[in-house]
Amino acid sequence: MNSTITNNSSSIKNEKNEENKEINHISKSLHFSEEVDINIFAYSVEDGYNYKAYVDGFNQYSRKNNLDIKVELNLMTKIILHIPQTWDELIETSKEIIEKEKALNNTDLVGYNSFIIRSKNKNFSKEIELNVLAYTVDDGIAVKTYIDGFNQYAKDNNIDINAVLNIMTGKKFIESFDNHYFMIESLLKKKNNKYDIYFYDITYIKNYSPYLLDLKDLIPKEHLSMFDENILSQMCYYEDELPSTICLSTLYSNKVLLDKYNKRIPKTWDELIETSKEIIEKEKKLNNTGLVGYNGFMYDADFGLCSIYEFIYSCRESYNAPFPELTSETTVNALKLLKKVKTEV
Template identity: 65%
Template sequence: MEILKTLIIVIFYLINFSKELELNAFAYTVDFNGIGFKLYVDGFNEYAKDNNLDIHINLNLMTHNNSTISIQNSSLMVESLLKKKKNKYDIYFFDNTYTRQYCSYLLDLNVRLPKEHIEMYDKNILSQVCRCEDKLVAFPFTLGFNGLFSNKRLLKKYNKKIPKTWDELIETGKEILEKERALNNTDLIGYNGYIYVDNGICSIYEFLYSCRESYESPFPELNSETTINAMKKLKQIKNELSSVDILFNGLALARPYDIKNIIVDEGENFQICPVNNLLIKLSIIVMITFKCIIIIIISILIFMEWNIKSTFYDVRFILASIYVNIISFITFIILNFVTIKSYKLYFSMQICVILTISIVNYIILFGIRLILPMLIKTDETNEIIGKLKFLSSQLKKSDSQSCDTTTNNTFNSKKTESTSNANSIYTKIIDYHYRLI
């Protein structure tokens, strides 16, 4: 009987200890496949199998393909699981920006792993992104690096080397900008380090890190002299190498867009990102106002050059393009205020507006120039222009008489004088409009 009990105990012991240990890992990513996580976990499972470790990791990956939860909400979900002490996952992959947020829930790896293992990692990286509250709570899985891209064509054109410091960048950029603007290349931007995405604020931290005193120096404190000098240098770059458009785009980084959930009954939920920040709204209003002023000025110039023979069709095509842009812009504004329950329809309509602006403008301003000579012969063109000139001359006479009458009736007071000046400007514009060149 004792032998039977011992045999049963041994069998249960063998069954228990021969069972493979399964660990569950959780990760979320903006990528659609998360290939980096899969390769990492698959590599470990293969290593464990080859070395008989009896350990297997199951990866639970959240991407845009299998979830409608945003990255921000994913981080909140992880914190909720940790706070409730759920044992659903054993390993978490997370962005280092959430290290302090998760710190109180994570184990201290200093007391659970041998010193030799910890020393395999770069101590500077561990101290800056993996430690909090005197605890080592994580190890770096991947490191992201951003590079400064240079226009090699322009550098070669002006016999310049790739800049290695910010001062060299300013010196080289200013010289190339001045020479290119002399050649009427006014669209060139000397430095565009303000990334127009929700995590674009990281570029400022990267700039601060690049201005530290030495390679071994840690990330500078925000109230340190190094940070102050770095911000002055960034301001110098903005003033001397960047443009107004880059500045406005940078204002969008002052606060991320809000996330609005669109709940669809018996359908697919989705999210949109409305702008609710006052600073960003003001910057958008300023940009729209600036563009409206440009449109008004262009419209006045078109009106003045309406009957010039050499640009007879050009001004009309430009005016048609302005009409299309105005209608498309109004449509785009309406779409932003109308709640559409289908994300496919919502994004399709916005894309259609953008495509319409691009395609129609291209056809009106460029494409039609290729087929216009075939559609209208020179004789027909001259006949049409002649008729328009005749009509415009008649209108000019009538309008001039009206203007003269108005001027003669209002000549003898200060108020009359200002009115006369206004009429004079108006008359000149009308004269330019009806002149036959």
Template identity: 40%
Template structure:
């Protein structure tokens, strides 16, 4: 069974990670960097970083930190970053626990960590603790991230409080074999997808294939589900260059009506809330349109 990635509905991101430094460490970091360069007494600076990952095998933080440390060594910067990477493998922490841990350190004005890697959904919660990076980082470096100063995920209350470390995103997988079987094209709109999935579901049921999934949704009761909800609503803006629709706008209403129509006509409540079953359908070929993170196969 062949699945192909479609960019028809790739619009925005589900997850992203920011890097920020707390305001409480600014004097400490600044003075120690000066000392390391201008005196014989302090020969190096050690910065401590905190991050969380669900899976240590597919995370970027270790690579980023090691890459900087190698650069620092080769450039004789005498700056080293020590990374404390939390995961379910070495702690009881999950995403919510990590948020609480960060919140605890920052509220107590702890000097334990200089750098935090965090999910951008928490920017508004933490921004008042963080430095304005525009005062610390050259503009030509900031310009490497063209959306950093245009998005409230990074630029908030007139401060650049973080920079993106990585971006992951979802794509729509379509069942190439079934679309070819019924001479259907890749859909370009949600309405197209609904009509194509309904037709194929009906035709396959006539052949006793009752184990076919039309669309999975992925709106589970977790952070990824909330991200999926916002991602879906984002596709209902009037123009590709428009910002996120207001939650009380007609665009948002139309998005929720379409989501309900998808659930009722080609999916179900249980399918919308299931990840494991959706993965099973992706693997066994019994799905028509399935939304997942990008996999490089």
């Protein structure tokens, strides 16, 4: 008796194991997520074989890769047994079909669509995509303006070129700026074709110029004549190469504090020193100890030299005078004045 019970129990266990194996086998081959149905509508004058091939191919791929997406093709067909071979035949055939269809309340048929109107306003050539790389410490509004303006111009004139802007930003200005410089230089040296246009600071025009294209034959002389020749000749050229933009620095004044103490915006460096000293001393008495009299944007990096050069240029002998030689007395006096600003303000 005990032996029979044991055998039956063993038989039941074997059956259960087989069932579990079958369930596991089925569950591995099934996805229980909800299948997505995509409905497609197509019209064909034939049997729609080309559309069916696309849809069947996708559904086969979807099944193999367990994508849970199924495409349903809704095909509208109308078999044309004979295609007109001449314009006269097209006219006669179209007239006959249109009249018969009108009797069936189908009044929207067009006998001949030349596609002329639409083709006037559309260029069917393949659109060229230009990848643009730029670095900015703000939201990049200046560079975006260039790109948006170009894309609008291309669209308005059917040029079929689209510029895609890639912006690098950084919170730590010095570190990110240097990283941006080295990254661009590395891409240019390796002749990497990832980007077509680079927006860079004119500080590095000497480093980048060997890798850039010569655009002399592409830019009209009338275009360059719009800009101040003094600025172009003194600040922007390197071996006849021009940058895409000119970087300008501006000295901002705290109008609130100037008005508070009835002071005008300083017009000379000596006036800036005197005004700043007076305001700082008076604000200290009000426990405002965080004021900076002059922020020259001069930090320990290559880009910081720009501010020093700008300071020297501001000390030139006259408004129309060129940039002074670095060994000149004008430059020496400018650096002494810069030290005075740093010491007293």
